[in-house]
Amino acid sequence: MESKIEVLSTVTIQNSPDLYKIVDVLNRTLKEKDLMFGLALESDNQEKAIFTIYRT
Template identity: 40%
Template sequence: MKLDNNDIPTTGKLELIAVKSFKACDDMYKIIDFLNKTLKNKHVIFGLTKDAAKDTMKISIYEA
């Protein structure tokens, strides 16, 4: 196991833990950024995607 620049141990592969879709919210990226910065030492990573056509967002949670 190696450490990346943020001191998160990586095996080169992320494991998807959960995915949830919901109505789009403009400030959601701020929450995702906060969670990633706060929980990086817990080896979890949060991702956010937006589908503008459907006005939805999807949050993904990964274990590093």
């Protein structure tokens, strides 16, 4: 069975030490709604983070 992941939205925001906690609680709370959240640092600017919302 093939799983398709669709990007719903992406935004670049200021990085914060606790930002991963928000992503974690969103993933735990909304996984049964087929939503997944991702966080990555920009490769050229570690002060910026890329927050992405996916539908699984």
